Amino acid sequence: MNTAIAVIDAVSILAFLAALVIVCFKYNKVFGEDVSFTLAILLFLSASFMTCVFLKWSGLVNTILIVEDTLGTLLPIGWMFLFYTMVHGIIKTETLNRQNALKQEISERTLAEIKARQYNIKLGVIVDNVSSALLMETAERKIEFANRLFCQMLSVPLTPDSLKGLDCQQSAKDYKNLFKHPEDFCASIEAAVSGGQEVYSELFETIDNRFYERDYIPVYDNNQLVYHLWIYRDVTHRVLAEKALESAAQEWRTTFDSISDMIAVTDVNHIITRINWSFASAFSAQPTQLLGFKACALIHGREGPEEDCPCVTARKICQPVTREYLHPDKKTSMEITSSPINDANGNTSGNILVIRDITERKLMQQQMIFQDRLASIGELVSGVAHELNNPLTSVIGFSDYLLQGETSGETKELLEYINRDAKRTASIVNDLMVFAREHPAGKSPLDINEILKRVLSLHTYLMKVKNITVQTHLSQDLPLVMGSSTQLHQVFSNIIVNAEQVMSKSDKAGELYIETRKANQAARIIIKDNGPGIEEDVIGKIFNPFFTTREVGCGTGLGLSICYGIVTGHGGSIRAESEPGNGATFIIELPCID
């Protein structure tokens, strides 16, 4: 038993010694000096104690009881020191750590306070110098802060600092009369606050015609509403500029649409980007309906531009180009002017097309050419007539003289032939001189109805013989016309004689209808027959001198030319309308006396 105990004790000694070696080897490396020292002492005491026990139980030494007891008593004390130094070290370390943490916390807090102070300074500068008026309320609708601009914009006679804590609902009611619609102002505030969502760009007009734009931003912290932020901006200049711009755009649009010419703006692909009402009306559409169409498709019915397309040419030469087109369907003449649109960089971005109906202008041009031709012929005829008059007078005079004398039958017949044809020639020459006369002489106020009655009275017999009925509808309030009675008599006589001749050749009974009426500032005379009418290809030539549809020798072709010359010489107009088979209508308009 003793031996076993001794062996066990020996194991203990070896264990303590091994531990002591380890402690000595790692002295002051893992633990502090005090713990290492205490641990080493404890292990030394333990090893000493166990050595005494071993010696006692192994029977080697029997007189060390006092030492064993002493060491045995010191053993728990050594343990106590060990735990004490450990706990003390830990507490000391913890205290130190806590102090360090506290120091760090204090320094961090100090730093944070410095940063917060700097941030507040920066924020204050920004808030005071920002171009918007700012107002922040607490969730309970008390003013948290406002900047100076807010006080200025809403005419608040207080400093921003003194506003803090005021009730916002009451303040809104106090200052609502600054706005043109005060109830709307208050209602919009309540609606924004109760909505709890951002509201941007609400516009308000003040009673002094200024415009304020307002944003509302609710501020949340952990889903809890903490502040209401209101931002007001004075946008008077912007709103007025927008209104002016809108007005200018409207004015431009109205002007654009009021132009009687058709105007279209196209891009480089000939696609219409803008057109005016005239253009749209020509195609029986609304302006917006034609946007996106190709101009060439609308105007010419082609998918692509023509060879001499003015748009293409205008873009090439960077100058306006004008072309005339005859519309194939409407028989109207159009003048298309295409101007290139150049952007700021000088690049052509499209064309402006101005399309004008020049049908009337073309007709007037043709009329002017016709009148010019008439004038030339008149001058020529006048000269020739003067030259012919003298020899004709001789021929007629001498033939009359010879006829009065003794002449044989065949000679007399030939003389009569010469005399008749010479007189006929003189009549033609006389007509030519009337045609060529430039200014109608002897103008006086005339009653057209009276002239017509006189003309008709001269033709009553012939009309009756030729079975022609005359129907008149003469206006009683027809104004007087300044003119030559003789010339106008000739005009009406020529037209009625022509009608009489064509109706007498017709199988059906002739009907002549004569009407006078006032038309604007003119007296209109309508002379209508039920003869065969005038062919379409002839009607344009009937006023030409020497143009006649009668057989050779039966007409000079000057009658209607003379009429034309007289009427236009009176400042009036004459035109013929006819449908083949349904007679012809001559319409004469002569200016009235004011």
Add this chain to the structure above:
Amino acid sequence: MIEINEVIMFIVGAGLFLFIRLNAHYLTGIPHIKILTISFYILFTAFILTILEGLFLEDIINFLEHICYALSSIFLLIWCYAVLIRKSVS
């Protein structure tokens, strides 16, 4: 027979036992503290057995006492190795 030094060892050991229990939360900061406390508890058991061997079953309890000393020393060695050698290596 109970000797005075054995009573002193027990009392000091009991005081230390209380100290360890009361300051357990501080000791958690020491690595492998469980091994060290087990070592002490075994030693404290040996102190109790030292007193008990004077009352009854002297031989057996004495033997157990020495066994406890040996176990305590081994646990202390293990603790030293674990804390000072392995810990420092890792």
